[in-house]
Amino acid sequence: xxxxxxxxxxxxxxxxxxxxxxxxxxxxxxxxxxxxxxxxxxxxxxxxxxxxxxxxxxxxxxxxxxxxxxxxxxxxxxxxxxxxxxxxxxxxxxxxxxxxxxxxxxxxxxxxxxxxxxxxxxxxxxxxxxxxxxxxxxxxxxxxxxxxxxxxxxxxxxxxxxxxxxxxxxxxxxxxxxxxxxxxxxxxxxxxxxxxxxxxxxxxxxxxxxxxxxxxxxxxxxxxxxxxxxxxxxxxxxxxxxxxxxxxxxxxxxxxxxxxxxxxxxxxxxxxxxxxxxxxxxxxxxxxxxxxxxxxxxxxxxxxxxxxxxxxxxxxxxxxxxxxxxxxxxxxxxxxxxxxxxxxxxxxxxxxxxxxxxxxxxxxxxxxxxxxxxxxxxxxxxxxxxxxxxxxxxxxxxxxxxxxxxxxxxxxxxxxxxxx
Amino acid sequence: xxxxxxxxxxxxxxxxxxxxxxxxxxxxxxxxxxxxxxxxxxxxxxxxxxxxxxxxxxxxxxxxxxxxxxxxxxxxxxxxxxxxxxxxxxxxxxxxxxxxxxxxxxxxxxxxxxxxxxxxxxxxxxxxxxxxxxxxxxxxxxxxxxxxxxxxxxxxxxxxxxxxxxxxxxxxxxxxxxxxxxxxxxxxxxxxxxxxxxxxxxxxxxxxxxxxxxxxxxxxxxxxxxxxxxxxxxx
Numbered sequence: 236x237x238x239x240x241x242x243x244x245x246x247x248x249x250x251x252x253x254x255x256x257x258x259x260x261x262x263x264x265x266x267x268x269x270x271x272x273x274x275x276x277x278x279x280x281x282x283x284x285x286x287x288x289x290x291x292x293x294x295x296x297x298x299x300x301x302x303x304x305x306x307x308x309x310x311x312x313x314x315x316x317x318x319x320x321x322x323x324x325x326x327x328x329x330x331x332x333x334x335x336x337x338x339x340x341x342x343x344x345x346x347x348x349x350x351x352x353x354x355x356x357x358x359x360x361x362x363x364x365x366x367x368x369x370x371x372x373x374x375x376x377x378x379x380x381x382x383x384x385x386x387x388x389x390x391x392x393x394x395x396x397x398x399x400x401x402x403x404x405x406x407x408x409x410x411x412x413x414x415x416x417x418x419x420x421x422x423x424x425x426x427x428x429x430x431x432x433x434x435x436x437x438x439x440x441x442x443x444x445x446x447x448x449x450x451x452x453x454x455x456x457x458x459x460x461x462x463x464x465x466x467x468x469x470x471x472x473x474x475x476x477x478x479x480x481x482x483x484x485x486x487x488x489x490x491x492x493x494x495x496x497x498x499x500x501x502x503x504x505x506x507x508x509x510x511x512x513x514x515x516x517x518x519x520x521x522x523x524x525x526x527x528x529x530x531x532x533x534x535x536x537x538x539x540x541x542x543x544x545x546x547x548x549x550x551x552x553x554x555x556x557x558x559x560x561x562x563x564x565x566x567x568x569x570x571x572x573x574x575x576x577x578x579x580x581x582x583x584x585x586x587x588x589x590x591x592x593x594x595x596x597x598x599x600x601x602x603x604x605x606x607x608x609x610x611x612x613x614x615x616x617x618x619x620x621x622x623x624x625x626x627x628x629x630x631x632x633x634x635x636x637x638x639x640x641x642x643x644x645x646x647x648x649x650x651x652x653x654x655x
Numbered sequence: 656x657x658x659x660x661x662x663x664x665x666x667x668x669x670x671x672x673x674x675x676x677x678x679x680x681x682x683x684x685x686x687x688x689x690x691x692x693x694x695x696x697x698x699x700x701x702x703x704x705x706x707x708x709x710x711x712x713x714x715x716x717x718x719x720x721x722x723x724x725x726x727x728x729x730x731x732x733x734x735x736x737x738x739x740x741x742x743x744x745x746x747x748x749x750x751x752x753x754x755x756x757x758x759x760x761x762x763x764x765x766x767x768x769x770x771x772x773x774x775x776x777x778x779x780x781x782x783x784x785x786x787x788x789x790x791x792x793x794x795x796x797x798x799x800x801x802x803x804x805x806x807x808x809x810x811x812x813x814x815x816x817x818x819x820x821x822x823x824x825x826x827x828x829x830x831x832x833x834x835x836x837x838x839x840x841x842x843x844x845x846x847x848x849x850x851x852x853x854x855x856x857x858x859x860x861x862x863x864x865x866x867x868x869x870x871x872x873x874x875x876x877x878x879x880x881x882x883x884x885x886x887x888x889x890x
Binding site: 263264266274554555556558560561563565566616647648650651 | 707709712714715716734735738739741743749753755756757758761762765766767769770771772773774782811817821860
């Protein structure tokens, strides 16, 4: 070793200087945290995977429940009616039409309109008739729901029609829903097509309503009568499928619905907020199952983070003692561990977030309830769910590690160094 | 307290409790160390030397008595103040390997500077100083070596170099040359002497009387069963 006196540092040898240049990256306490992450790669990976799976499950569950909920909510809001009056026992079929875009037909006597109108609190009524086109019949369109509506009393289709063509439908004209198979290309618009053996001129496409009616083809009630005159369908001109109703101001739609059902035995009356009540109840059960699974997974991840970091701090207790002995404050020790746990939590959560979001798209095809949901989630809503998942996963990882880290940082350095 | 007294230990005691038994490791020890003094604490294993050094260094709390550094009782400081005292004022050399395994020799030296920097204290020329100190202990070519790549003696030298990183006023060395060969031991003692001449105070725990004798004007105190006895004259 060379002679030396304090205050006069060695002139660095070329060798040392070269090495210093090569290591010019500034050393900070974060360097230590980063190195620590890679110390036990398998254990770190297991914790990351656990956090990732939790976030994955959380994001998928939230996406699932939100998507189905939004679909139901949007549909009921956009129907534009306070009440839906249906033939007795056909509520499920109507919900299939309105929520799931399924082509279904069900009928009741047209005379019921006047009986409903007589009920106190009923303000406006508009009937619709649902016909199902028959697949395989020569020159006809594939199976589809054809909605015949009364233009005079209608308040359901009218707002959408005004946006699309800004005029009522003329005889033998039809307009199609946004998701209709006829709206495959703008080139197919303004064409003539066969509906149940009758020639119709398609005049346009309605904007997306977010309801099951997006898949339907709309025609005038008068044209329906012409179709029925051919006698191919098991329905007469005196029959309709559903009556949409608005109630007078100050009346509770649910109460009016009860009165209608108790007065007219042949119908079911459903208030807007009760549409898809069965589905909402089922969804509630699914949500509870998801919540329970997510809560258990969270507890498991929390326990795993606690166990991993209990082991980590036990292994590194002596190092913590040395760091404290050479001048690290408690808060700095905490920061070093927090950086490590944050990195693990963030990486795991990020993987789970990406996986969960992608899977919520892919798995949608495996769940009928999601396929049939009228709307998909918006980009912002997906982003909020993803960020929520990221924060939850990272938060749980940090929460699990806090107690063991807090314990070791407070120990007397000498006691930790000596392993007491 | 003398004007020159940098370190004053007043009736310090420490008791360890193991199960139902108690062991008085240090009993009513008092000692005054002047600025720039070199004090060798000698004694057999288990005599309380390390415990006394730890209480001076603020890494163990006494059960009784006071440790005053520059007139301030360090054990009345809060946790942050005590950490800052250990970081800025004291250089601690442990009896055992005390390097962090995930850091290179250079990074282990930079650690105390990084601790200071984390609370806004400028670290001066930390990078350059780390390289110089490693060169000083004969490891100038092992800057990038991890502790596992160094021998026990080399690790000990890195730890010795680390103790000087923040220009401490007081060096507390616990058997600093235990793992070193005779030649390296002499080199380390020479470094101690140089720093001591420049005003750094040393309290060195050793059971090696030769080490105590090797310093210029060593003051030797003996620990025996937790009690401190001043030895008269140089060792």
